[in-house]
Amino acid sequence: xxxxxxxxEAQLADNSIFTLQTLGYYGEGLATTVQLVAxxxxxGLVLAVPLAIGxxxxxxxxxxxxxxxxxxxxxxxxxxxxxxxxxxxVFVEGIQETWLWVILEEPFVPALIAFTLNTAxxxxxxFRGAIKATPRGEIEAxxxxxxxxxxxxxxxxxxxxxxxxxxxxxxxxxxxLHASAIASVVTIMDLTGAARFVYARYYAPFEAFLFVAAIxxxxxxxxxxxxxxxxxxxxxxxxxxxx
Amino acid sequence: xxxxxxxxxxxxxxxxITLELAVLSLILAVILGLLTASAKxxxxxxxxxxxxxxxxxIRGVPDLVLMMLLFFGGQIGINQxxxxxxxxxxxxxxxxxxxxxxxxxxxxxxxxxxMGETFRGAFLAVDxGQIEAxxxxxxxxxxxxxxxxxxxxxxxxxxGLSNNWMVLLKTTALVSVIGLSDMVRVASExxxxxxxxFTFMIIVAAIxxxxxxxxEWGFARLQKRYDVGYGEVK
Numbered sequence: 001x002x003x004x005x006x007x008x009e010a011q012l013a014d015n016s017i018f019t020l021q022t023l024g025y026y027g028e029g030l031a032t033t034v035q036l037v038a039x040x041x042x043x044g045l046v047l048a049v050p051l052a053i054g055x056x057x058x059x060x061x062x063x064x065x066x067x068x069x070x071x072x073x074x075x076x077x078x079x080x081x082x083x084x085x086x087x088x089x090v091f092v093e094g095i096q097e098t099w100l101w102v103i104l105e106e107p108f109v110p111a112l113i114a115f116t117l118n119t120a121x122x123x124x125x126x127f128r129g130a131i132k133a134t135p136r137g138e139i140e141a142x143x144x145x146x147x148x149x150x151x152x153x154x155x156x157x158x159x160x161x162x163x164x165x166x167x168x169x170x171x172x173x174x175x176x177l178h179a180s181a182i183a184s185v186v187t188i189m190d191l192t193g194a195a196r197f198v199y200a201r202y203y204a205p206f207e208a209f210l211f212v213a214a215i216x217x218x219x220x221x222x223x224x225x226x227x228x229x230x231x232x233x234x235x236x237x238x239x240x241x242x243x
Numbered sequence: 244x245x246x247x248x249x250x251x252x253x254x255x256x257x258x259x260i261t262l263e264l265a266v267l268s269l270i271l272a273v274i275l276g277l278l279t280a281s282a283k284x285x286x287x288x289x290x291x292x293x294x295x296x297x298x299x300x301i302r303g304v305p306d307l308v309l310m311m312l313l314f315f316g317g318q319i320g321i322n323q324x325x326x327x328x329x330x331x332x333x334x335x336x337x338x339x340x341x342x343x344x345x346x347x348x349x350x351x352x353x354x355x356x357x358m359g360e361t362f363r364g365a366f367l368a369v370d371x372g373q374i375e376a377x378x379x380x381x382x383x384x385x386x387x388x389x390x391x392x393x394x395x396x397x398x399x400x401x402x403g404l405s406n407n408w409m410v411l412l413k414t415t416a417l418v419s420v421i422g423l424s425d426m427v428r429v430a431s432e433x434x435x436x437x438x439x440x441f442t443f444m445i446i447v448a449a450i451x452x453x454x455x456x457x458x459e460w461g462f463a464r465l466q467k468r469y470d471v472g473y474g475e476v477k
Binding site: 071072075076077078079080081083084087088091177178179180181182184185192195196199203205206209210212213216217220221 | 300302303304305306307308309311312315316319320409413414415416417419420427430431434435438440441444445447448451452455456
């Protein structure tokens with residue numbers, strides 16, 4: 001490790017912008033971006049499954065609020081949602097006296113809440129479409145076996161819906177990675193935040209932003225590759241024979 | 244009545260800027276999209292390569308990063324060019340990168356890549372017999388494009404076009420970050436000054452929802468028009 005560092009330092013000796021220090025900023029930014037995106041995607045996914053089931057309910061009092069939630073969060077810019085939560089959280093009555101304030105004071109948590117609510121809305125719609133596309137015969141067969149609604153959802157509907165949703169969900173993951181760049185607007189030092197810092201310090205927009213664009217490009221390709229592999233495994237039964 | 248603390252007119256101006264920005268970017272994106280789709284379908288390896296490179300890079304990098312690159316980098320790049328012109332030829336030129344122009348160029352450039360994919364799929368969906376029939380009538384390439392390929396392609400392109408427009412509309416919010424006084428920026432300034440973020444942010448969100456709903460209706464009508472001749476039998 002020590003020798004690697006000295007080697008790296010020697011390599012960067014003639015470089016005035018990409019020093020070990022600025023690369024460190026980018027590294028920390030990468031960690032923040034990955035944490036923010038991964039956490040919001042996981043929580044959003046957990047929220048989206050029951051929401052998608054509820055969205056298809058025949059009870060209006062259940063499906064209508066979920067529809068409205070999805071409509072509003074998909075119809076307005078994420079930046080507005082972020083501002084609303086980031087600036088708005090201060091004005092929640094009495095919040096500054098509770099223990100919650102310690103974590104809400106940092107911009108990370110408001111951003112996480114905004115991203116989670118946003119991705120949950122999109123994911124709900126993706127799952128909703130996938131659940132709706134369940135072949136009728138499968139449901140009838142499950143009923144004929146005397147399965148309860150819960151068992152049918154767990155064994156028949158959801159497993160095949162998840163598979164059908166996979167390509168669209170892959171797009172959502174990439175969309176979320178790109179959307180996370182706006183976290184830098186509320187002073188979070190994510191990848192874009194690091195690039196903005198380097199730009200401001202050295203007045204070198206091309207170096208700062210092209211470098212970060214390349215990192216995002218690599219992350220995008222990694223996600224694409226991951227989902228392509230996953231699709232090949234999970235959707236193997238849908239591939240044309242001999243293909 | 245909601246108290247806007249005198250920010251009402253500025254908010255309205257901001258909404259107009261958002262709308263102008265979105266429409267101009269859409270026009271640029273459609274033109275770039277048509278060019279990209281033709282490049283990607285062309286037999287020339289070079290055109291195909293450029294088209295693929297463009298769509299891959301644009302779709303792999305966040306909008307905000309591209310916007311900052313173009314806005315902050317654009318000014319320095321142009322300054323270098325004008326400096327060289329002055330030093331070498333004595334031409335004194337000063338070009339200031341305007342946030343609005345940078346916004347339109349970036350959003351247009353980004354969505355040109357998405358439109359390219361939409362149009363490519365739509366062009367491929369047009370029955371090749373239709374094009375052959377056009378050629379058989381002695382129509383020129385351009386006439387075949389204008390009378391046969393484009394109208395039939397649009398029918399397949401509208402769902403994707405409508406989708407891209409909705410995303411584009413929301414992307415315009417990002418220009419507030421590079422200093423353009425669109426409605427998001429006015430609202431965020433007003434929120435800080437009056438300490439009433441909910442009022443202003445909810446109004447702006449409602450305006451976005453309104454524009455989205457109106458355009459959804461518009462696209463449904465457009466789809467109906469291009470679907471003439473394909474309607475379901477009643």
